[in-house]
Amino acid sequence: MLREELERRVDGEVRFDTGSRGAYSTDASNFRQIPIGVVVPHTPEAAAEAVATCRRHDCSVFSRGGGTSLAGQCTNTGVVIDWSKFCTRVVSVDESAGTAVVEPGIKLDDLNDALKESGWMVGPRPSTHVSCTIGGMIGNNSCGATAQAYGKMVDSVRRLEVLTYNGLRLWVGPTSDEQLAEILAGDDDRADLYRRLIGLRDRYADEIRLRYPDIPRRVSGYNLDNLLPEKGLDAARLLVGSESTLVTVLRAEIALVRRPTAQVLTVLGFSDIQAAGAAVPQILPHQPAALEGFDSRLVSLEHVKHLAEGALDELPSGDAWLIVQFNGDDPEQADERARAMLDDLTGGDSQDTLVIDDADQQERMWSAREAGLGATAHQPDGKDTHAGWEDAAVPPERLGDYLAEFQQLLERYDYGSASLYGHFGQGCVHTRIPFDLTSAAGIATYRSFIEAAAQLVTGYGGSLSGEHGDGQQRGELLPIMFGEKIIEAFGELKSIFDPLNKMNPGKVVHPRPMDADLRWGSQFRPIEPKTLFAYPDDDHRFSRAANRCVGVGKCRGHESGVMCPSYRATGEEEHSTRGRARLLFEMLQGDVITDGWRSREVRDALDLCLACKGCRSDCPVNVDMATYKAEFMHHHYKRRLRPLAHYSMGWLPLLARIAAAAPRPINTLAHTPGITTALRAAGGIDQHRDIPRFATQRFTDWFRRRRAHRGSRGTVVLWPDTFTNSFDPDIAKAAVAVLEDAGFEVNVPRQAVCCGLTWISTGQLEVAQRVLRRTLGVLRPALRAGTPVVVLEPSCAAVFRSDLPELLHGDEDAQRLAQQTRTIGELLAERAPDWRPQYRDGKAIMQPHCHQHAILGIDKDHEFLDRTGLSTEILDAGCCGLAGNFGFENGHYDVSVTCAEDKLMPAVRAADAATTVIADGFSCRTQISHLAPDRNPRHTVEVLADTLGWRTQDDSGHGAGPRLAGIGAAMVLGATLAFRHHRGKAMP
Template sequence: MTAVLFRRLAEQLHDRVDGEVRFDDGSRATYSTDASNYRQIPIGVVIPRTVDAAVTAVEVCRDLDVPVLSRGGGTSLAGQCCNAAVVLDWSKYCTRVVSVDPDAGVAIVEPGIALDGLDDELEPTGWMVGPRPSTHVSCTIGGMVGNNSCGSTAQAYGKMSDSVRRLEVLTYDGTRMWVAATSDDEYARITASADRRAELYRGLRELADRYGDEVRARFPDIPRRVSGYNLDSLLPENGFQVAKALVGSESTLVTVLRVELQLVRRPPANALAVLGFDDIAAAADAVPAVLQHQPAALEGLDHRLVELEHSKHLAEKALRQLPSGTSWLMVQFDGDSQEEADRKAHDLVEHAEQNLTDHTTILDDPMQKKQVWEAREAGLGATAYPPNDPETHEGWEDAAVPPDQLGNYLRDFRDLLDRYDYGTASLYGHFGQGCVHTRIPFDLRTADGVAKYRRFAEDSARLVVRYGGSLSGEHGDGQSRGELLPIMFGEHLVGAFEELKALFDPANRMNPGKVVHPNALDSHLRQGAAYRPWEPSTQFTYGEDDHRFSRAAARCVGVGKCRGHESGVMCPSYRVTREEEHSTRGRARLLFEMVEGDVITDGWRSTEVRDALDLCLACKGCKRDCPVSVDMATYKAEFLYHHYQHRLRPMSHYSMGWLPLWARAAAFAPRAVNVLTHTPGMSKVAARAAGVDPRRPLPSFARERFTESFRPDPTGVYRGRVVLWPDTFANNFDPHVAHSAVAVLRSAGFDVEVPDRTVCCGLTWISTGQLGVAARILHRTLAVLGPHLRVGTPIVVLEPSCAAVFRSDLPDLLPGDEDARRLAQQTYTLGEVLARYAPDWHPPALHRAAIVQPHCHQHAVLGYTHDRDALTAAGIDVGVLDAGCCGLAGNFGFEAGHYDVSVACAEDKVMPAIRKSEPDTLVLADGFSCRTQIRDLEPGSHPRHSAEVLAAALRHGVDLS
C-alpha cells in the first residue's frame, strides 16, 4: 500500500509541480541526513523552480496526507533537516532577491538564497544581513529563519528573529499569508473574518494570554535563547510579532515562502583585539569586563582547538597571531574609520593589561583578521576527527548561559565532561553571549555508549537550566534537544508548544518528530548500536580512517562548505550544477549509504554512486578546503576501480587513461598523428572513437620529445644533482617547459639528470580508477628512481598533478614501500627546490605583472608559496587568482558528456579574470590542463609555466612579448 501511495505521489508531483521531482534511490540517499547524528530516508525530493511551485508541491502532499520537510542549506546540527518526508530543497532555483529598498535597508528574498550570495548582491547598497553563522557560504536565508541562526555577529546584531520584519508563509492546509508585527487594529481587522487566518490569529492571541505569565517567568532572559518556540514574541509588550514567533520553528509549523529582512549597515572598518589567558574558564570570567567596551563580536577558544588546528594545518598562519596563553578571547570592534576601530581595541587592551591579562595583541591588517576568523570558524572541522582520539559528535554543542555566569558554568561543565570520560572535548564559541560550542567523543556505536550519551545529555540539560540558560543557543532543538525541553521549560509550557504546533499543523505533517512530540534523542542515529557497515577491501590504505573505507565514507560531517561559491577550489561541479549530489557532501552521503546498504544495495556496482561521481573533477580541492579533509578524488578512483573490475570501461578510460602509452607511440610519427587529430572531419571521428567530446580540441604532440632532445651538461655545477621528472605532458606536448626548467636549474648551479628509462607517475590510470595498472607502473618507476632516492637526490616535478601523486597518492597506494615514502619526501616543485637548495640564486628582474592560476593539486597538496617567491625574486608582480578550478582537470574536460560543465567551471571566475587583465600581463599556469583550457577558451592567449618565465628572465625577457 505504501509503495502504491508513493508512486501516486511521485506521479502527481511530476504532473503538477514546476520543478525537479526525484524519488530515485540516489536522491533519497543524498538527502538522508544533515550535519547531525541522525539519518532518516526521505520519501522523495522536490526542487521547485518557483515559490508557487513549492506551494503546489505542498498541496499535492496534503492531498495524499504525506509529511513535508522544508530544507535550506542542510547544515542543521540537531537533526531537523532529515525526515521520512517529501523534502523541499529551495537552494537551486528559489534564490531571487525580490526587492531591495536601499533607503530603508529592507530586502525581500526567496528562501533558497545563500547568505554569502545575498550579501554579495547587497554590497553595492552598503547593507548586509546581520547574523552570520560560520556556515555563511552555504546556509540559506530560509534555513536561517527556520533555525533562528546567530553567528559571531549576533553580538552586535542579534539573532535572525531580530532581522526578520515579515514572512510569507504557507500552512500545511494551504493557508498562504504574510505575517508580521500586529497592532490591535490590524488584529481586529484580521479576526473579523471567518477564514483560517483569523482562526490562527485568535489561537495565537489565546496562547499568549493563557501562557503569558509563565513565559515571562520561565523563558531565560539571555541573549542566546534559541530553544523552544518563540511564544515571547506574541506577548503584548513585544508587539504580537507573528513573524518572529515563527522564526526558529524548524519547518514544524509553516513553510516559509519569502522573507522580508531588516538589513544592517556594513561597518566601514574593524579591528581585532586578542586576549590570552591561562584557562578557558578564566577567559570566560573576563567576559563581563570585556562586554563593558561594547564589542561587535566576542569569541572564545581554548588550547585544544588550537592544537587540533595546528595538527590539521587548518589555520596555522592565523594561530601564529595569537598572544601567549592556553585560551583566548577574540574581540572585534567596528568603527566608522580604522582609527576609531583601532582606538576602541587599544582602550580594551589598556584595560585588559591593567585588570585581566598581560597577554594581548591587536590585529588591524585585513589578512591577519581574516585568517584568525577563519581559524575560529574552522572549529567544527578541527574537532571532528582529533588525531589519536575518538571521533566526536554533536549532541551538546551549543548550550548558552548568562554571560556573567559563563566562567562558573564552564568549570562545572568541564567537571561533567570528565565524569563521563569525555574530557578531550574542546570548548569554544560565542562567549560574549554565553554560547559554548563543543564536539564530544560520544560512542554512538554500542548500546552502552548510546545510553551513556543519553544520560550525559540529560545531566547537561539540568546543569544549563541550573544556570538559567538555554539548551540551544544557536543550532535549534530538532531531535537532539526536543526531548529535553521539559527540563528547561516544564511540562506546562511544553504543552503550550504542542498547542501551537496543533494550531498550525493539526495533522502533524510538518517535519514531524522534531521540537515537539519529538523522536527520542537516541533514535534514528546515523550510527547506533546496530550500525554494521559493509567493509570492503580497497586499493588505497585510508590510514587516517583506521584503514577502513567505511570510515572514510562517513567522514563528511555535513557543514556544506563544498556548496559555497566564494573562494577556494571545492567544489567546481556543484558551483556549476547547484546539485546536492554533485557537491562533495552529496557524494559522501551516497558513499555512506553504499556501505550502509539499505538504500543503495548494489555496492560497488551502484549506478547511483557512479553517476554522482561522474562529474567529480578529481581536483582534490576538498582534500584542502573541506573542514574534515574529505578526499573525493581518491574515493572516486577507488570506486571506479571496483565498479569496472572485470567489465568493459568507457572508451575514454582506454584513450585518456592510457595517454602515456599512446604518447610514446605517437612519438614515432607525431606529424602524422597531429594531422589525424586536427584535420576537420577526421578529428571528430577520432574524438568520438576515443570517447572524447568533439568540441574539445586535442593537443598537438611535439615534433621531438624532451627526453630525446635533452643533453647532459655537468659544467658549472656547484650545488649537486637533481633529477628532472619528464612528465607525460612536458615530455610529449610542451618540451619547451622542461627545457626552460633545465636552464633555470643549471643557472642555479645544479647538475640536471633525467631518468634513463621510461617512467610515469600513473596519474591518468589513477584518475580513471585503473589502480592495478597504476600500482604496477609506480613500482617500475620506483625501480628506476631507486638509486637516486637512496642517496637523497631531489626529484624536481614540473607538472603539479604528477607531484601530487608522489606526495599524496603514492604512499597510500603502495603502503610500506620505503622507496615510495622516500619519493614522497624528495619530490619538489621548481620553486621548492630553489628555495631549499639555492636560496641565494636570483635571476635578472623582469619587472612584469602576472596573474597565476594555480593548479588545483597545487592548492590541495603542494602549496604555492615557494613558487610564488621564485617569481617575485625574478621581479614579477604576482597576483594569484582565487578563482577555483579551470574545469579541464586532466581527462575530465576531454571526456564526452563533460564539456559543458568543464567550460562552465572555467567561465565562472578563471576566464573572466584573465580577460579583465591588462594586455601585457603574463598569464601563468603550471598545470598542463590549466594552460590547455585557457588556450582553448581564449584563442591567441599564451599561458605559460613559471619555468618559462624564470628562463626568460635569464634571457632578459626574450620570448615573453
C-alpha cells in the first residue's frame, strides 16, 4: 500500500523493485541495509509529500545525496529519498551579498561551475567534489582541504528550509533577540519548537561549553553549541551534520567565498610523518589556505598503482610530506607568503622543499593527495582496507605527538601497514585500515581497536570524527567523547525534532552497534561462480571483483574523464559504475537478488553500460565494469537465445569476410528503400543508424598485391583489424606509408585473424577464446621473435593489452602479444625516435577513444602529431556514445546521442572548418560523421601520412568522409550462421 500511495501522491519516481533496493543498499561505509524502497522526487515539494506519505504508513525515511558517506549515514531499512537526479536547481544567487539558494541535490562541482562567472564559489571542497551534493555536505558537515581557509560546511550555511517528520515546515537560521521574541509570542508548532530548544540549551549550556572540544575539526555529535547565546541561537547550524536524523532539508541558503586570484603550493619533505605533524604549529601562523600531509606508504601505493605519477616524480626527498597552499591577490603576494613560511622553517626538520607556481603542476600535486583512498583501498599484499577509524581529529598543535601514539596503536593491533594522510593543518588524520571484517575474531579485534582509538583521540582533546560524521560507525562511541549528560541532550534534541524516531533511525541517537549490519560479517559467504575471465588482481575470484567498489562515487561526476557515460546520460544510480557493482555484489549475496546470473535486474542495469572501460582507469579502485558486463552476459545468455544485435554486430568479423566476396551488391542491396528498414529490424539495429559501408577492396587484399619493402629498422606486424580492413582500408594504407617512410618493413598476416572484440563486448566469451587462440597460432612466429604488432584500432589494441591475458590466463603467447602490442605513436617513439614527419601548419582537435584513454594512453601519438606542427587539442569530452555495438542496438540510440552531445559534439561544431578532427576509434569517427555529416574525422596515422604527400584513394569511390551506409544482407546471413552456431551446427 505504501508504494501505491507514493506513486499516486509523489511527483517523481517511486521504486520498490529489487534492483533499486540493491543499488541503494550501501554507501561508502562498511554497512549494508536494504531499503524498503526509493523515491526520486522531481521537486522539494514532492519530497515533502513523500515524507508525509511515509508518516501515514509509519515508515522511516532518510535522505541521500551522492551516497558517499563513510560512516553508514546513507544505509537504512526505510524509504530513501534520492535528491541527486532532479532537485539540482540553483534557486537564486545574490552576487552583492555572496549567497546562493539551492536545492539539496545539486553537486558541488556543478554549483561551482554555475557560479564561475560571478567570481564566487562554495568554500568547503571535499575530495568527492565531483559527486557530493550540497544536501549531503550539509548532512555530514563536510570539509575538505579548503576548510583550512573557509571552514566546515556549518560555516557556509546561512539558512535552511527544513521539514520535520511530523510535518512542520519552516526556514531556520540565526535568530536575533527580536526575532526570537516574535517567534515565542506565537502559539504554533514553530513557537513550541523554539521553546523546547531554549529549554534544552538552558539545561545543558554549561556541559556543552565543558565537553565540546575547541578544535577546527569537531564534526562528531549534534551542533548543540550553536544553541548557545554567544553563537546567536542558530537553528540552521544546529542541524548541519545531523545526518538526516532530525529533519529533511528542502532548500539551503549558502554563503559563498571569492575565488582566489593567485595561489602557490609549497611542498615540504620530512624524515617521517610525526616530524611532518610536529611542523604544523610552526606553519599555521602564516595562515595557509590549505595544509595537507601524507606519508611514504601512500606514495609507494600510488607508485604501484600508477596513480598521480607525474606529481610523485616531483616530490622533494623525504618519507613524509606537507603540501602548503598560499593564496594572494596576485602571484607575487602568494609567493611572498610562501617564502616567508619557508624562511621561518629554516633550520627545522624539513629536509627539502619545492615551490610550485604553475597551475598544471599544482593540479598534479593535488591529485597525489586526492588519490589517497584509491591507493589505499586494495593493498598489494591482497588485504583490503576499510573505513571505520578514518577521520579522527586532534588539536593541530598536538598532531605530531598524536601521530606517534596512533602509529604505535596501529602496530600493536598488527595494522601497521596503514597509510596516514589528511588535513594536517586542522589536525584531521585519514587512514584506511586492513580490518578483517569476515571472521568473528577479526571483527572483535576491529571493535577493540576502534574503542582504544576513541580513548586515545579523546585523551588528546580531539573528535572521533573530523570530517565524515558519526552514522552507525561512531554513534555508539559518542559517550567516550561527550559523556553521558551530552548524550542525554542528544536524545532530547532527537525527541524535539523526531519524537517517533523515524528519521534515519539507529544513527547518532540510540545507534546500532558498529559491528552490526556489516556488508561482510562472520556469515559472509558469497556465491563463487566459475568464470571465463581470470581476474588476476582479485585473487581470481569474481566475488572479489564485484566487491572492489568502495563507493566514493567518482563515477557519478560530470566534469572530466570518461567514466561513467551512461550515468551522465540518465542520472540513475543503477547506471553508475558504483550502482552496477552494488547489484553484482547483491547477486552474489543471493538474498535480495535471488536468481543469480539469470537476474533481470542486473541485466537491465548492465544494458546501458557502454563497456567503455573508463572505470578501469578513472575509478579510484579500477573497477572494470566492461569486463564484468561481458562475464555476466556470457552466463546470462548461456544456452539461451540472445538479442538479435548479438548475432549481427557480435559476429561482425564473420560478416565482413562474407561481404568481401561481393561488397558492391551487398552495399547496393542495403541501400534499397524498404529493404534497409527490414534488414535493420532483422539485425536488431536502431532505425536511426546507418551501418558503415564495406570497402570494395579490403586492405589485406590491397597489401598482398604490392611489392615488398625492405626497411633498415626491422620488421613490424601491422594488425588488420576488422574495422580498418573492411571499412576504412585507407587508414591501414596510410600506416604502411608512415611505417615504411620511418624505415620499417611491414608484414600483414596472410590468414584471417581477429581480436575477438565483438564477441567479448556481447558476452560470447567461448567464441572469443577460440578466435583468440587461432589468432595466437597465426602470430606465433612473430610473437616469439619479439616483433612489434602495430594496432590501429584502439579497441582492438586494448583487447590485446587487457582482455586477452585475462581470457587466456597463463598462455605465454597471450602475454607476449600483450607486451608487444603498440599504437603507431608508441612504435615510432620506441623504435624510430628520430623520425620526423614533414611540417604542416594548422589546428586540430582529437577525441581519444575510451579504450585508448583507459588502457593505452595517447601521449606518444599526441607527441608525433605535435611534430607535424599541427596544434592539437586533446578533448576531455568523455565517451562518444557509440561504443562499438552499443550505439547501434535497439533501445540505445537516445543514450548514445546524449553521451555525444554532452561535450564531444559541441566541441566538434565549435571548431572552425579548417580545424582537423582526429579520432582513432572507428566508433568515434562513425558517431561524429553521423551527428555532424559535414566533418570528416581522421585517424592519427592519416594526418602523419599527409605530411609525406600521401593522399586518400578510396577504391570504393565514395571517399573517406561519408563512411555510413548499410550491411543488411550480410547481417542477415551472418546472423543466420551465428544462430546455427548457437544451436551447435556451425563454428566461426
